Amino acid sequence: MGPRDIRRARSSVRARIARERPVVERVPATMPIPAGQAGHRRHPAIEVLQVSKTYELGQISVCALRDVSLLIERGDFVAIMGSSGSGKSTLMNILGCLDVPTSGRYLIDGMDARQLDEDELSDLRNRKIGFVFQSFNLVPRTSAIANVELPLAYAGLGRGDRRRRAEAALDSMGMADRLHHEPSELSGGQQQRVAVARAIVTNPTLILADEPTGNLDSRSTEDVLRIFARLNQQGRTVVLITHEPDVAEQAKRVVRLSDGKVTEDRRLRGLNEPPPLVLSQKSAHRQAGEGVAEART
Numbered sequence: 687m688g689p690r691d692i693r694r695a696r697s698s699v700r701a702r703i704a705r706e707r708p709v710v711e712r713v714p715a716t717m718p719i720p721a722g723q724a725g726h727r728r729h730p731a732i733e734v735l736q737v738s739k740t741y742e743l744g745q746i747s748v749c750a751l752r753d754v755s756l757l758i759e760r761g762d763f764v765a766i767m768g769s770s771g772s773g774k775s776t777l778m779n780i781l782g783c784l785d786v787p788t789s790g791r792y793l794i795d796g797m798d799a800r801q802l803d804e805d806e807l808s809d810l811r812n813r814k815i816g817f818v819f820q821s822f823n824l825v826p827r828t829s830a831i832a833n834v835e836l837p838l839a840y841a842g843l844g845r846g847d848r849r850r851r852a853e854a855a856l857d858s859m860g861m862a863d864r865l866h867h868e869p870s871e872l873s874g875g876q877q878q879r880v881a882v883a884r885a886i887v888t889n890p891t892l893i894l895a896d897e898p899t900g901n902l903d904s905r906s907t908e909d910v911l912r913i914f915a916r917l918n919q920q921g922r923t924v925v926l927i928t929h930e931p932d933v934a935e936q937a938k939r940v941v942r943l944s945d946g947k948v949t950e951d952r953r954l955r956g957l958n959e960p961p962p963l964v965l966s967q968k969s970a971h972r973q974a975g976e977g978v979a980e981a982r983t
């Protein structure tokens with residue numbers, strides 16, 4: 687795929703999206719983006735252009751993604767749905783630059799992931815992307831605060847700065863009173879909130895979450911969704927994989943994969959609309975205070 691093919695694929699995807707999108711959606715995003723991280727504003731946050739992914743296992747090859755094209759604008763909140771094995775995690779790994787397509791192109795902030803070397807890729811993952819996983823992936827026998835400090839250590843921040851920022855991130859997740867607890871001393875919902883704190887501590891513009899509520903009860907699911915809604919309201923792009931329709935309903939757009947193909951791309955609300963779980967400042971404060979005090983002590 688040369689530059690001309692990329693331009694052609696881009697414009698055909700754009701034309702399709704323009705056709706499918708209601709007029710109100712065509713207004714450019716005006717959401718604030720974290721200071722100093724606006725990226726190349728001309729480009730969408732994510733451009734997946736005719737991406738296929740085939741895994742070769744000896745004699746067998748598994749086609750996990752087939753000619754997937756997907757554009758995600760800055761500030762969107764996208765839920766990716768689809769049955770088990772439909773290619774959701776494969777797509778997420780490509781979006782997070784953890785894996786590369788077999789064919790097609792992936793551009794993040796207008797940069798072709800294929801043209802970045804390993805150092806640039808890890809820098810990009812560390813600075814721009816926050817990952818959240820179903821199984822939390824916290825480092826065992828390590829305190830919440832040390833877990834959250836980890837990406838800052840990779841980024842080369844000094845000890846004092848690391849501590850301050852990790853504390854602030856945990857505080858914003860309602861976890862200020864659990865800084866020194868190890869993962870095994872925390873509930874599932876609390877562990878996931880530590881994982882979200884770790885994902886956002888570097889102030890990334892893109893949050894990628896693979897079934898973040900898959901192991902949570904309904905109360906913790908709502909807590910975590912409210913956090914994602916808030917992050918999105920602050921201008922971050924959120925892409926979340928889920929099996930649960932009521933979780934997907936909290937997003938602004940739902941993309942369904944089936945057997946490695948996009949079979950549905952439905953907009954639930956405008957790019958500039960707040961996600962439904964965003965509360966007014968005052969009630970958010972009250973809710974956080976009450977919820978945390980009640981549920982976490």
Ligand SMILES: Nc1ncnc2c1ncn2[C@@H]1O[C@H](COP(=O)(O)OP(=O)(O)OP(=O)(O)O)[C@@H](O)[C@H]1O
Nearest residue numbers: 741743748750768769770771772773774775776777
């Ligand atoms: N590393 C791998 N090697 C070989 N095949 C793989 C690999 N990872 C995924 N696959 C295959 O690719 C297909 C898509 O897998 P993927 O993990 O993306 O599905 P998923 O939609 O995330 O499913 P789930 O909902 O169960 O997590 C599956 O058929 C899977 O077996």
Ligand SMILES: [Mg+2]
Nearest residue numbers: 774775776896
């Ligand atoms: Mg998966």
